[in-house]
Amino acid sequence: MQSVFQYFTNNWSYILELTFQHFQLVATAVVIAILIGVPLGIYLTTNKALAEAVLQICAIIMTIPSIALFGLMIPLLSVINQGIGFLPALIALILYSQLPIIRNTYVAINNVNPDMRDAAIGIGMTTWQRLRQVEIPIALPVIMAGVRTAVVLSIGIGAIAAFIGAGGLGVLIDQGISRSNRDMVIAGAIGVSLLSIIADSLLGLVQKKLSPKGA
Amino acid sequence: MIQFSNVTKIYNGNVKAVDDVNFTVQKGNISVFLGPSGCGKTTLLRMVNRLVPITDGTISINGTDTSSLNEIELRRKIGYVIQSNGLFPNMNIEENVCIVPKLLGWDRKKQRDRFNYLMDLVGLAPDEYRNRYPHELSGGQQQRVGIVRAMAADPPVMLMDEPFGALDPIIRTHIQNEFLQIQKEVQKTILFVSHDIDEAIKMGDRVAIFKDGKLMQYDSPAELLANPKNNFVRQFVGSDRAIKSLSLYTVADLLDQTKLKPVKNKLTTPRVSVDTNLREVLSTLFNGSESELLVEDHNKQVIGSLTIADVQNYLQSNSQTA
Numbered sequence: 336m337q338s339v340f341q342y343f344t345n346n347w348s349y350i351l352e353l354t355f356q357h358f359q360l361v362a363t364a365v366v367i368a369i370l371i372g373v374p375l376g377i378y379l380t381t382n383k384a385l386a387e388a389v390l391q392i393c394a395i396i397m398t399i400p401s402i403a404l405f406g407l408m409i410p411l412l413s414v415i416n417q418g419i420g421f422l423p424a425l426i427a428l429i430l431y432s433q434l435p436i437i438r439n440t441y442v443a444i445n446n447v448n449p450d451m452r453d454a455a456i457g458i459g460m461t462t463w464q465r466l467r468q469v470e471i472p473i474a475l476p477v478i479m480a481g482v483r484t485a486v487v488l489s490i491g492i493g494a495i496a497a498f499i500g501a502g503g504l505g506v507l508i509d510q511g512i513s514r515s516n517r518d519m520v521i522a523g524a525i526g527v528s529l530l531s532i533i534a535d536s537l538l539g540l541v542q543k544k545l546s547p548k549g550a
Numbered sequence: 551m552i553q554f555s556n557v558t559k560i561y562n563g564n565v566k567a568v569d570d571v572n573f574t575v576q577k578g579n580i581s582v583f584l585g586p587s588g589c590g591k592t593t594l595l596r597m598v599n600r601l602v603p604i605t606d607g608t609i610s611i612n613g614t615d616t617s618s619l620n621e622i623e624l625r626r627k628i629g630y631v632i633q634s635n636g637l638f639p640n641m642n643i644e645e646n647v648c649i650v651p652k653l654l655g656w657d658r659k660k661q662r663d664r665f666n667y668l669m670d671l672v673g674l675a676p677d678e679y680r681n682r683y684p685h686e687l688s689g690g691q692q693q694r695v696g697i698v699r700a701m702a703a704d705p706p707v708m709l710m711d712e713p714f715g716a717l718d719p720i721i722r723t724h725i726q727n728e729f730l731q732i733q734k735e736v737q738k739t740i741l742f743v744s745h746d747i748d749e750a751i752k753m754g755d756r757v758a759i760f761k762d763g764k765l766m767q768y769d770s771p772a773e774l775l776a777n778p779k780n781n782f783v784r785q786f787v788g789s790d791r792a793i794k795s796l797s798l799y800t801v802a803d804l805l806d807q808t809k810l811k812p813v814k815n816k817l818t819t820p821r822v823s824v825d826t827n828l829r830e831v832l833s834t835l836f837n838g839s840e841s842e843l844l845v846e847d848h849n850k851q852v853i854g855s856l857t858i859a860d861v862q863n864y865l866q867s868n869s870q871t872a
């Protein structure tokens with residue numbers, strides 16, 4: 336344990352740099368995943384058959400081991416010379432993030448009390464006004480819970496992305512294994528855990544803030 | 551004025567919820583839709599603001615066929631109160647009330663003035679409730695806010711679907727009275743769904759009774775009670791319809807026909823005002839130990855006494871003329 340601590344103090348600027356890379360990858364992936372998943376989840380509430388199909392596909396993607404998914408992407412993205420590195424890692428994380436985000440959005444909007452929807456329409460709101468002012472605010476805490484899951488998931492899977500050269504804290508684990516440096520591996524693992532815990536707590540606070548004061 | 555012409559609604563090609571309904575609601579009147587569960591009251595109401603598409607026939611407001619209007623604009627001109635009040639949990643009371651004025655682009659000051667005015671009207675202190683959230687209000691308060699919200703943009707027409715349904719009898723009576731008082735002032739054209747005959751008699755200028763989507767009778771409460779058109783209406787208004795009709799008249803009406811007796815025992819006899827309705831007078835007479843009541847005028851001066859026989863005579867002479 337002493338030696339792990341030693342490793343941290345000796346290499347803190349390198350670890351910080353890797354942490355930042357890791358954060359960058361996950362943040363970019365989740366932001367893009369939200370931009371895709373939230374509108375899609377909302378749209379799916381208008382089409383039940385399509386919703387089940389899409390959620391099924393997302394669930395299947397979740398079962399693909401990340402190493403396998405990275406492997407699959409290498410030949411595909413090699414076509415544009417991006418077989419390894421940031422891009423395949425980003426795409427993989429976006430894909431893995433879709434299930435929690437789409438599912439939570441879909442469930443949350445579907446669960447908005449039908450009386451609320453009825454009142455909003457009856458009052459003369461347009462579809463957009465109703466979503467923007469009533470349904471999304473009411474659904475937001477649950478959507479946010481989905482985002483939280485996606486972030487924690489992505490931080491974990493992001494560690495494996497180091498194996499295809501995407502950087503991040505996984506680099507410590509990757510290099511630690513190949514150099515049989517146990518301290519390095521543990522430092523990487525601790526880094527990933529800490530990042531997850533901090534991100535999860537911060538998002539928890541955001542989620543609380545977003546909960547309607549009246550609910 | 552709202553005119554229903556041959557209005558029919560068929561759900562999913564087979565459920566006939568509303569069946570060839572024709573009647574007209576005069577401007578400034580309350581028309582109560584009455585009938586057993588599933589008879590199509592809500593459906594008919596929701597066809598007015600086009601929440602439910604009409605299968606056949608037309609509904610026109612002041613001569614304009616509603617199907618020719620933009621539905622969003624139509625809805626903003628029609629106040630809508632749903633049974634569960636439908637307040638939005640994510641907005642505070644002022645935001646809830648001012649939704650439609652905001653959608654219509656009123657400025658902040660006008661919105662606030664309107665909020666203050668309406669909240670005072672229903673007896674809720676504006677400053678006390680402004681920043682509260684719906685769940686921080688009692689059921690009765692929420693219901694009032696629901697009504698205030700429907701009135702916010704001063705719509706000429708209001709649709710109210712069992713607006714007092716969820717309230718206990720005491721609060722319900724209170725809010726009914728309050729609402730009638732407000733209506734005297736604002737003179738809206740109101741369609742009001744109820745399944746309670748007493749409420750219909752009390753609130754309605756006209757009552758429309760429905761059965762299986764068909765309009766059975768459309769008349770004033772007095773006419774409905776005096777001359778039910780068929781067996782269904784007779785059963786629905788109840789065998790005590792004579793007594794129910796008493797709630798339509800006050801002691802003052804009785805005074806037009808009868809002279810009060812002089813007062814014998816001024817101290818112990820219960821008192822009623824000339825504005826009390828005769829149904830209340832009757833129950834006071836039955837509940838009390840005295841066989842007579844003292845009548846007070848508007849200045850709290852006793853002007854005579856009243857017995858059960860007086861009410862009975864009034865009822866009889868009345869049902870003969872009706």
Ligand SMILES: Nc1ncnc2c1ncn2[C@@H]1O[C@H](COP(=O)(O)OP(=O)(O)OP(=O)(O)O)[C@@H](O)[C@H]1O
Binds near residue numbers: 561565586
């Ligand atoms: N969306 C719908 N799809 C199919 N049938 C419906 C729909 N809404 C109502 N109905 C049917 O239409 C009929 C009239 O329903 P409506 O809700 O208008 O009755 P109601 O008089 O308001 O009853 P209640 O007093 O119980 O509220 C009922 O038989 C009901 O089952």
Ligand SMILES: [Mg+2]
Binds near residue numbers: 592
């Ligand atoms: Mg109904």
